[in-house]
Amino acid sequence: MQLPKSRRRQKLREKKCQYPGCGKIFFGIHISKYCPEHRQDRYRIRKRTKPEDVNIKNQTFKHNYTEVITMVLNCALEGCDNQFEVKIYPRQYIYPKYCPEHRNEYKRIRHLRQIGREDLIEQMMKESEMMELDPNSGRETEAETDEVQAIDDVA
Numbered sequence: 001m002q003l004p005k006s007r008r009r010q011k012l013r014e015k016k017c018q019y020p021g022c023g024k025i026f027f028g029i030h031i032s033k034y035c036p037e038h039r040q041d042r043y044r045i046r047k048r049t050k051p052e053d054v055n056i057k058n059q060t061f062k063h064n065y066t067e068v069i070t071m072v073l074n075c076a077l078e079g080c081d082n083q084f085e086v087k088i089y090p091r092q093y094i095y096p097k098y099c100p101e102h103r104n105e106y107k108r109i110r111h112l113r114q115i116g117r118e119d120l121i122e123q124m125m126k127e128s129e130m131m132e133l134d135p136n137s138g139r140e141t142e143a144e145t146d147e148v149q150a151i152d153d154v155a
Contacts, residue, residue: 019043057105059097066090075099077108079115 012027017035026035037043054060059076068089075082075098082099102108112121 054094057097057103058094060093061088061095062093063088075102077102077111078117078120080111 010029015028017024018033019038024035070085071088072083084099086095
């Protein structure tokens with residue numbers, strides 16, 4: 001069986017431009033939707049998604065440390081008293097809000113259902129609060145300051 005060496009030329013048809021408000025008649029192949037003017041890049045409609053707020057699942061911790069330190073933070077989920085360690089890096093301000101057991105959204109919802117707080121699940125879904133910590137907010141006594149200093153020396 002012999003195959004043709006040249007491709008079949010597509011037929012040009014009379015088409016109507018689909019760009020909103022245009023409606024010009026032009027000649028194009030079966031798949032053409034827009035006239036030559038509206039095929040240009042400047043007429044392309046681009047759908048952009050709004051960037052997600054980082055403070056929904058994380059927390060902003062403003063500091064001016066010049067060295068890497070380790071800090072103990074409390075889980076922000078209601079009913080969870082777990083503490084977890086976070087390394088604080090210079091010029092980095094976004095850190096986890098939840099302990100490793102509740103970083104997953106499914107696990108947070110399951111935890112809230114177990115303690116009977118269905119109202120918080122709905123609130124957590126739509127909430128986009130901004131949570132900021134002060135560098136000295138976790139240090140209330142001199143003993144705690146000494147413990148944090150000891151952790152800093154280890155790191």
